[in-house]
Amino acid sequence: MNIYNTVGKMAIGSRLRRLSELMMDQAGEIYALYGIELQAKWFPVVYALSGGAEKSITQIAQEIGHSHPSVSTIVKEMVKQKIAKESPGKEDARKNFVKLTAKGLAIKESAKIQFEDVNSAVENMLGESQYNLWKAIEEWEFLLGQKSMLKRVEEEKKLRESKAVEIVPYNDSYQQAFKKLNQDWITTYFKMEEADFNSLDHPKEYILDKGGFIFIALYQGSPIGTCSLIKMENNTFELAKMAVSDEAKGKGIGFMLGNALIQKAKEEGAKGLYLESNTILKPAINLYHKLGFKKITGIPSPYERCNIQMELIF
Template sequence: MEFYNKVGKMALGSRLRRLSELVTDQASKVYELYDIGLNPKWFPVFYALAGGENKSIMQIAQEINHSHPSVSTIVKEMVKSGIAQEIPNQKDGRKNFIGLTVKGKDINERIQVQYTDVNAAVENALNQTQYNIWKAIEEWEFLLEQKSLFKRVEDEKKLREANDVRIVAYQPEHQQSFKQLNEEWITENFNMEETDHKSLDHPQEYILDKGGVILIALYKGEPVGTSALIKMDGGMYELAKMAVSPKAKGKGIGYLLGLACMEKARSIGAKTLYLESNTKLKPAINLYHKLGFKKTSGLPSPYERCNIQMEMAL
């Protein structure tokens, strides 16, 4: 126990596995106590068949919330032990139903007293604890169905790494990074076009001098992302030239850049944000939806690769 107290909640999976192994080991002894020839890991499948109805492996898997391969393996072991049997499906010869054999039905009759005693023992143990583990498990299962542990850790990782991200205004020394970051994603997915070369080679002339803005994302001081606001007519700005280095993916930098651009656009009096993209860039399209952009159409585009236009009222 000292190890788990030292490591703390990081060892949640290991501690639950240890508890599961402990309970499973003692469950085996319980089956021996009642002379029930049943492997504890077979119990969910056995119980699903104990009502007398023959079921397919898929039906059993759905009922006990196990994977199809897991149930299939258990069924094979139960068939080999003589507890279960395969029964031909009259409507579909390619599939079989699974049912209990005479031996399995005999076990089901004899195991009822074990159920009674085990249930009473567990209830007594629960009454001796300050926290009801059964209810806690139900709560955790519900929480993890709403949001997986992986996603929760991923979100914490992004929050921590976001502390090392700074969004700064473009400076002349950022020109090479601005160009390189954009060329990197464009050439990976499309061909560079004339408008790309103009804005990336001469950002001061084609973006900044015309009333636009360029932002640079720094991660631990290194330029890893960029985006620009290009001034259009009627209080509209185009969100353009957004790029994040592959080595900085998964840190939420695109989202932080998007938020920074929205904030900057409001501060300079923009009424609408507009962007052009391509539907093959699914992560980017998802990001734009998350930021609040909606699909629109009608404006002529200088890019051949553009097949979707989006905008957002500020």
């Protein structure tokens, strides 16, 4: 137990497995106490078949919440012990159906008294404990059904990594990073165009000197993302040249850059933002929707790759 006290809550899966193994071992001893030839791991399958009707492996798996391979393995063990039998389906011979044998039904009947005693013992134990484990398990199963542990850990990872990200204004030392980040994604999906070369090779002349801004995202001091505001007419900026390195994807960098530039545009008194993209870039389009952009039409674009235009009105 010392290891769990040392490691803490992140070992919850291992600790639950230990508790499960302890309960399963003691369940085997209980079956022996009542002279019942049943393994504890078979119980959910036996119970699912206790009505006497035959069921497919898939049906049983869905009822007891186990995987298909797990149920299939248990059924094979039960068939070997002549507790259950398999037979091909009448309508589809490729699908096997399972039902309890006479031996299996007899075990079910003889286990009724045991079930009553076990249920009473569990009720007494719940009464002795400070926390209701049964309700806690139900709650955890619900929460994990709503959002998996993997998703929850991914969110924590993204949050931790995002705290190490710094959004800084562009200076000449970032020119090569600004160009490479954008050139990498453009050449992955499209081809570089004249407008790309102009702004990426000469960001000062084509963006900054015309009243625009460029921001760089740094992760542990290294440039991993960038985005710019290009000055337009009618007190509007174009959100352009957003790029995040492949290694940094999944850290929420694009969202952070987008929010930083939206805030900058508002500080400059802009009435809104405009952007151009391509619908093949689904993650980018989803990001723009998340930032509040809406699809518009009718504005000429200098880019061949542009097939969607969006705007955000403040």
